[in-house]
Amino acid sequence: MPTTATSQLITSVPATGPATGPAAGPADRELPLLRLGRGADPQAERGVSCPGELPPQSDPALVRRAEEARARLGDRAFVLGHHYQRDEVIRFADVTGDSFKLARDAAAMPGAEYVIFCGVHFMAESADILTSDAQRVILPDLAAGCSMADMAGYDQVEECWETLGDLGIAETVVPVTYMNSSADIKAFTGRNGGTVCTSSNARRALTWALEQGTKILFLPDQHLGRNTAVLELGMSLDDCVVWDPRRPYGGNDPQALRRATMILWKGHCSVHGRFTAEGVTQVRRSIPGVNVIVHPECVHDVVLAADQIGSTEKIIATIERAPSGSAWAVGTELNLVQRLANDNPDKRIVFLDKTVCYCSTMNRIDLPHLVWAMESLADGRVVNQITVDPATAAQAKTALDQMLALP
Numbered sequence: 001m002p003t004t005a006t007s008q009l010i011t012s013v014p015a016t017g018p019a020t021g022p023a024a025g026p027a028d029r030e031l032p033l034l035r036l037g038r039g040a041d042p043q044a045e046r047g048v049s050c051p052g053e054l055p056p057q058s059d060p061a062l063v064r065r066a067e068e069a070r071a072r073l074g075d076r077a078f079v080l081g082h083h084y085q086r087d088e089v090i091r092f093a094d095v096t097g098d099s100f101k102l103a104r105d106a107a108a109m110p111g112a113e114y115v116i117f118c119g120v121h122f123m124a125e126s127a128d129i130l131t132s133d134a135q136r137v138i139l140p141d142l143a144a145g146c147s148m149a150d151m152a153g154y155d156q157v158e159e160c161w162e163t164l165g166d167l168g169i170a171e172t173v174v175p176v177t178y179m180n181s182s183a184d185i186k187a188f189t190g191r192n193g194g195t196v197c198t199s200s201n202a203r204r205a206l207t208w209a210l211e212q213g214t215k216i217l218f219l220p221d222q223h224l225g226r227n228t229a230v231l232e233l234g235m236s237l238d239d240c241v242v243w244d245p246r247r248p249y250g251g252n253d254p255q256a257l258r259r260a261t262m263i264l265w266k267g268h269c270s271v272h273g274r275f276t277a278e279g280v281t282q283v284r285r286s287i288p289g290v291n292v293i294v295h296p297e298c299v300h301d302v303v304l305a306a307d308q309i310g311s312t313e314k315i316i317a318t319i320e321r322a323p324s325g326s327a328w329a330v331g332t333e334l335n336l337v338q339r340l341a342n343d344n345p346d347k348r349i350v351f352l353d354k355t356v357c358y359c360s361t362m363n364r365i366d367l368p369h370l371v372w373a374m375e376s377l378a379d380g381r382v383v384n385q386i387t388v389d390p391a392t393a394a395q396a397k398t399a400l401d402q403m404l405a406l407p
Contacts, residue, residue: 011217041231047100048165053366062367066092077377078112080127083312084118084333084359088367094225099123100179100198103130106137114138114377117386118365121145124386125183125219129393129400135396137386138377140369143193145361146180146285151267152220154184156245160217161192164263164365167254171329173263174209180269183388183396185219190398197403199311201295202228204406217243220267227296227303229262237300243336244267270295271359275331275352280305293318294352302331334358 005209018143055062070092080102090096095105099119106115107130107219115137117124121144128137175194177185188198197205206228209216218225222242229235240262243250249257250266257263275298281291285332293308293315304310305322310318318329324346330337331352341349376383388396 009384019089027330028035036044044318054372057366057368059368062371065368066371066374069371069378072378073114073374075111077114077116077374078106078109078115080118081122083316083336083339083361084362085118085365086335086363087339089370090339091367092370098198099126101313103127106130106135110135112241116140116370116373116377118370119144120149121360121386122149122180122182125388126179126186126396126400128386128388129183129186129397136256136382138373138382139365139384139386140373141364141366141384142384143361144364146388148178148180148220148267148269149182149185149359152181152185152265153245154182157185157188157219157265160243160245160250160265161188163249164217167257169215172213173217174213175217175219176205176209177399178221181220183392186399187341187392187395188403189219190395190400194399195406196395198400199224200313201403202296203232205403206233206279210261215263217263217265219258219265221269221297223268223299223303224260224264224296225264226300227298227309227358230300231303235261240264268299269295269297271300271330274355275299275302277301277305279354280329283350285359287327287329287348287350288328290348290350291322292329292331292352298331306331316340319347319349322347323340328403333362335363 001154023032055065066379073322079092079094081090081096082102083096083098095102097105097124102117102119102123106117106127110132112135115127115135117127117133117137117139121139122242123136124139131137136392161170164173175189175192177189177196179196179198189196195205197207202224206216219267222290226240229240230237239260241256241260242264243252244266272295275294280292280302284291291308292306293310294302295312296303296309308368315330315332319330319340322328327348329352330340334351335358337349373383
């Protein structure tokens with residue numbers, strides 16, 4: 001039977017604060033779990049309704065329907081596929097890449113009326129910010145979000161900034177937000193003289209920020225911030241403190257905040273956070289001579305135990321260039337690791353963790369959702385459009401443009 005849900009248009013919350021309701025303090029920001037495909041929360045990166053009647057996963061005509069819908073759309077549509085998407089979706093992508101590469105690719109295709117983003121919500125927001133007003137960004141399943149992005153809520157970040165101001169140090173702090181953040185957090189960053197970064201250019205972003213001030217507020221992934229500061233900029237772990245938005249002063253002594261160079265938001269990736277140093281030890285025992293490569297969103301002990309650290313794009317390039325017969329244990333999302341293994345049959349490529357570890361929200365976008373979205377667009381029905389309000393988009397673009405201008 002087809003799946004039916006009510007229509008829902010997602011519009012980002014303006015950078016001036018939440019659209020409705022009183023300002024929420026740390027204790028009020030507990031994010032309730034919503035049943036997949038049920039309910040709606042436009043201020044969050046997860047758990048929103050997906051409209052329309054979806055074809056069942058078992059429909060043997062799904063591939064044919066996808067091919068026909070894609071052909072009907074032609075040049076009017078541009079399909080983006082993030083590296084973590086499942087193969088059944090990737091096969092219909094015009095380009096693949098990480099979140100920022102895909103957003104830039106979309107901006108470079110101004111003739112495409114529809115940008116179908118097979119990724120998660122914050123990625124589609126970035127695409128909407130960087131594309132023209134005439135283009136419409138479509139997310140095939142509105143439940144495809146990012147738990148890391150949700151870990152830094154707008155009200156929480158504003159409260160942190162006010163506290164730093166009360167301590168007399170906000171004027172020395174430069175905010176840097178990871179691409180994996182909502183549009184309103186990017187807008188906060190742009191409004192306060194900061195920049196966006198990716199896992200590929202985090203070192204450049206932090207170096208630039210420390211030329212503007214003496215401290216950095218790094219959002220929302222503590223591990224990327226810590227690993228970059230310590231391993232690439234030569235800081236010590238004592239130079240870093242973690243800001244827990246649920247505790248007064250972020251759980252720190254005020255003097256510790258005054259001494260710290262890196263104020264790391266207490267956020268993490270639920271996928272990369274699963275890898276352990278013990279897992280690295282075990283794979284070295286089971287595969288002699290294995291090369292361990294991990295994403296910088298992994299915890300510090302895992303990064304220290306690995307042979308190489310790299311963004312998604314660097315992991316792909318490193319393994320593609322590796323000599324035939326080499327063995328690799330990869331610490332990143334499982335769909336990508338499986339695709340690397342299939343595309344490099346002359347090498348032994350294994351997943352670093354014994355436990356299956358897909359990005360569950362990224363995997364919300366499957367072939368039925370993609371078919372439904374493309375058929376709807378081909379029939380003239382615009383569905384699941386992602387829009388960022390103009391004020392938020394302008395301030396977020398300031399931060400994105402600063403990233404593009406990094407030396």
